Amino acid sequence: DIDDLFDDDYTLRLTDYTGRRYDLSMFGKAYGQIAADVAGRRRDRLQHDLLLTGIGKPEPFPGSVFGPTGPAKAELRLFDDLLVAMPERGLMWGLPYSFIDRVEGDAEQYRVRVVDDGGVVHEFGWLAKRSEQFRDMLQRRLDELAARTARTLGALLPGVDPSVLGRLAAVMRDGRAVQQRTVEAIDPALWTRLEAVVVGTEELRASYEVLGSMSPPGWAAFGVKAVDPRTDGPGPADPNAAAVAAANAGEALPADDPPGPPTARLWYFCPLARDGRPLNAVAQEITSEGGHATYVFRLMEPERFAGLAADAVEAEVAAAVARLNRTLLSLNFRREPIYTSDEQIQEGPFGRYRVALRKLDYLQWARKA
Template structure:
């Protein structure tokens, strides 16, 4: 193999013979003599072929690496590099979604890209340019052109996106996209129905339209549907010890309440065809135990299979038809006035028979009931008269109060959207990213959503004695 390393500006830094391989999750170029070059896949912003049999890599620092004379290793190296680049880009730029994605090779707005459909969002990683994330809550519609091979995504707050070059997988992608967009909306409706059992279907539809996954709804809008909706949801969302702080925020300005699914609790089956065994009883929990069920919420979940059938959806959809508020409160990590459920016992492995070709789908009950890492994040936003937006998590322990400068409701919506694009992972907002040792440095430089949040970050307040006084000081003026 021969390589050329060219600096930003065109100066030749190094060239010569050597070897190139994927090692330790990175592209490693080892010259015949001289220093080794290690390139993290996320640092590759574009892959092209400037000349026949030459691979060109544009790097995030402006440099360029060209590899030639790769021989039969060229195809394998490109495949490994492309796969690693997608995964590393999502991880470094905080773009990955909930659950395990379905990947499709295609194009977005005419640029070749890998299209990844998560439970909650479409992530687009192009071969050149910045990666993009489109939460399903922002998708207002999906259309198909006359050819049937190009899809148009109508997205709130931004220009539409054209998806194409899917060839024979166009129908598969289109169906899965529509299914997951619809499922995201359905999960919200099922989840809210469990928390608001006294609400009628028309009113519930209105509340679900306001409280799309990750998007906060104004207190006034929720109370306009039904005056008791907002206080009922707030009571359900608060962990013990957070209710007083939430009530204090209600006195500071305009408030919004939101919910965001943060974990997929459905574990997909694997194999060429669904697993069936006519010799086994039709009513079983997912661990393969018949006639008895674990204690508490997991046992209730399994026992309910007798009357409600298997759980087919992700996150917080189907189970609520059978389990109602208990499951919803369990996913929030709160009790909501219900008695705490007992933890599930150890999962017993089901015997594997030689004729079984697949692993059946299962539900991770612990993901539903683990109060330390709730599957649904509940949060409150408060816009103060002094020009600040307060972001408060209601059901996760040890979460500080974050404050951002914010002029009006339009900027509040922009900050809410930025938090959603980050998956509400706030660690990089207040971190020092000036050091080469910062894990958030690259995301802060290249991810617009994180950059907006960092630019408007005013401070954070730890939940200790004097929290309200320190918050008042921080939000006193613009």
């Protein structure tokens, strides 16, 4: 519940989310250790409460985040799939590697710039001699993620030309949802192949075809994300566990041990229309789980949607679907934070989402959608 922590010349100033401030002092020689311990515990707890725990053990980098008012001292953590920035003051935040377009280094100023898929530039510095290590490790993990996506798609779409598969993996990297028109621009035959994978059963196809018939041509989108066995992948009793682990590690399987179905999370979006006119709504369903439910989300505020020019609707709907996809990925497809009532979050068993609901704008948006 501590919103701000400030080390003010041997006085530790704590401000909670209600605005109440607590000044802690007179610790003598123990002050430095106490301040560091409180700050560290707060960082670790907030990382958990803000759903910013990625895959693998994070590599920490003391540094800074550059914002509108200049650099702010921060700890940067690189997970296998997520970059987390922890400023000493202010809100910590994370950037899944799925949404990073490129990484740039500035050797003269010892800075690293990370450009996301929305064109926003995130700049980090004060890394001293570790600037290159930070940049290289981040780039290496991005490359590993892209390779894992390519392996997953290769297992799902056997026989596709490697060059075509590489282009598809680039646009679908680790869960980016891609529209039909984008997939067919790579290869007109790919969308039908993806449909057979994402909606492969009669039950799934029946609901998908109904929703697809209500969607403008080319606007539907598929998402594919490899499941890491270290987190939410198959357990030891799963007969495909060894195959999944080997595939994710890039290892070959024994010739007499054919792989089972690849372990991946699959889902689709169908932006909805009525009588050919786009609606302010999109249907979404995860198809790789045992139980299936279709969710309908509002894409944006009704006033904004009503005010869109006719030639802007298509691009704005695509951007809103991408935003929703990013939100669901950031939540790791947890449904409870979205549909659980405020009362249950404040007082009930879902209280673990209380801080996330208070702090995360994308979660607040998804709950209203």
